[in-house]
Amino acid sequence: MILAFEFTYLAHNGVLENLLKQSCLESGIKHLITREDTRVILYVEESEERLGAFADVLSASLPLSLFFKSSSVYVAESFPTQDESIPLLNIPLAFTPKKITSIETQSSPLYLLPYSEFNVASDTLSLFKEGEKILEASSSESFEDIYALLTTALCEGKTVQVKTASGLFVLGRIEKSKLLPSMKNVEVLPTDLSVVERMVVIRENEIKALATLERPSIRCKVNAMFAQKEILPTSRVLVRLADEWLVYHLCRRLFNQGVLFLFKAPATLLKADMCVLTSLNLPVVEPLQVSVLENGEIVLVKGKSYASKTLLENTKKFEEPSHGAFASIMQEHHLFDAKSSCFYLSKFYDDKLMNYSSEHGMLNLTSVPLPSSFEALFEQIAQNSESSARLIENYKNTYPEIYAQALHVKIPETLPKSVYSLWKIIAVVLGFTSDFDNGAEVLIELAEDFGGQKGPRMDYFLQKEDALISDMNYIKLIRSGMSFKLAGTDDATLSFGYVQSLAHFISDMSDYYKENLLNEKIALAGSLFGFRRFTEMVYKNLKPNHPICLNRELPIELNV
Secondary structure, three states: OEEEEEEEEOOOOOHHHHHHHHHHHHHOOEEEEEEEOOEEEEEEEOOHHHHHHHHHHHHHHOOOOOOEEEEEEEEOOOOOOOOOOOOOOOOOOOOOHHHHHHHHOOOOOOOOOOOOOOOOOOOOEEEEEOOEEEEEEOOHHHHHHHHHHHHHHHHOOOOEEEEEOOEEEEEEEHHHHHHOOOOOOOEEEEOOHHHHHHOEEOOHHHHHHHOOOOOOEEEEEEOHHHHOOOOOOOOEEEEOOOOOHHHHHHHHHHHHOOOOEEEEEEOOOOOOOEEEEEOOOOOOOOOOEEEEOOOOOEEEEEOOOOOOHHHHHHHOOOOOHHHHHHHHHHHHHOOOOOOEEEEEOOOOOOOEEEEEEOOOEEEEEEOOOOOOOHHHHHHHHHOOOHHHHHHHHHHHHHOHHHHHHHHOOOOOOOOOOOHHHHHHHHHHHOOOOOOHHHHHHHHHHHHHHOOOOOOOOOOOOEOOOOOOOOOEOHHHHHHHHHHHHHOOOOHHHHHHHHHHHHHHHHHHHHHHHHHHHOOOEEEEEOHHHHOHHHHHHHHHHHOOOOOEEOOOOOOOOOOO
16 A cells, blocks of 8 residues: 655755654655655555554654645555655754653653753763853763752742853843843743743744744733733743753753743843853754744744755845845745736835846835935925925924924934834834834834724825836825824824835735736735734735735845
C-alpha cells in the first residue's frame, strides 16, 4: 500500500523536509519526499498496519509551525521514480515535540541540556556572581544545581544574564522591570503558556502562534486587570515563550514556584546580579516577530533566519528598500509575468506606491512629501484657501497651547518620507503628544484602543487627484484632522479615523490601478503592516476585489 502525505508549507528552509526524513528513517519505512512550490509530498510504501502506526507517529512528531498551512493524506496509485532532494538545514530545531519530551525525560541523553547543540563531553555551563565563578556544569546533576540557584535568585528578585542564539539577555521578574531605563526591545516571557492571558489581551490563534517551532514574539496590549497593578510602564508588550532550552528549564521551575512572568532585556540595558556563560559557540538565529490577523493570516514583521538563502541573496540586489520589498514578494508569489501594484508603507524608510508590468518594469507612482517645519505647515494650510486661513486662525485661538507647542517642535531633516512620519506630525498638531519621536506610536495605540468600528473620513488624496503618478497631499490630510478636532472629536476617534481612512485609501487606489493599469495582484509591504488592526482593515476592504500578496517567509521589512 502506498500513502501520500501532502503538506502546504510556505517556507523553503528545509525544515519540513528534514523532519519528515527523520521520521521515515527512524521508522525504517520506504519513502520519497518531493516538493513543488509550497506543496511538499511524502510518499511511503508499507503494509496497511505499519502505515497506520507510522501515520500516528508522524502526527505526534510534527510541531506547529508558522509556515505550515494545511495537510491531507490519500492512497497513491504508484510510487514515484524521481530522485529525492532534501535541502540542507541550517536552523536548530530545538522545540519539536520529541526534543521537548527528551529534555524533560531523565533517561534521555538530552535530559536538562541547556542548548540543543550542547555536547557534555566538550562543552561547559558556568555560573558567575559578582565576576567570580561559583559553579561549572557539564552533566544533568550539575545542570540541576545551576538551575536551582538561578530559580532561587529570580524568585528573590535578582537578575540573571543568559546567552541565547539571538544574543545576550538579562532575565528578571516582571515586577522588577522598572529597573530598566527603557522597554525598547524588551520582551515579556510567560513561564507557561497557560498564564499568557493573565497579562495581555490575546486571541486563540495568537496563542497557538506563540507555541510554534519558531517561537516568535507577538505585540500585545496589556489587559486592564494587569495594568491596574502599575507594574509595567507601557501599555503594549512583546510576548515570547522561552526560545532556548536553558530559559525553558528556568521557566518550568519558576512556574512551579508561582512566578508567572519574566522580562527579557538586551544585556546592554542592565547589569545582572548573576551571569550564566557557556563555552559553546551558538549558531546565530535572528528571532521572529509576527502579527496574526483575525482570518489566520500571519504577517512576518521581523526576522530572516527561517527564510531560504536564495531569497535572502536576491534581496541584496536592490539599494532602494521599497523596490527590494516589492521584488521579494514578486519572487515568493511568482509575479514576474503578472501586472501588480505594491503599497510599501514603512516606519523606517520612504514610502512608495509602485506598479510592475513586464512591459515597463517597476514604476514609482506615489511618494509622501513632508513639511519642513510646523511653521511652514501652518502657513501652507493657511495659504491654501480662505476657508483654510480661517481654520488655522480658529485652531490657533481654540487650542493656543497645542499650536504654540507645535511651533517649538523640530521636524528632522532626515525623517523618512512616509505616512508614519506624517502621523508623528499629526500627533503633535492635534495635541496627542508633545513627544515627536513617539507621536506615530501614540496615534496607533489610540486607534487600537478605539472601541467603535467607524471613524471620521480623513482626506488621503494625491496632489493631482486624477493622475497615475502624483505625490500625496499632506495639506488636505492634516487639515481634515484639525477640522474634526475643532468640531469636538476626541483623540481616539481622530486616530482611528486616520488609520481607517488610510485603509480606505489603499482600497480606492487599488481599484483605480486595476481599472487603469489592469493589475491582477496587490502586494503589501513595509513595517506599517505589522500593526494588526490596520492590516485587518486593509484586508477587509481589498479582499472582495483584489488578490493580496504578502511575504511568505521573508519579513515585511527587510532592512531592519
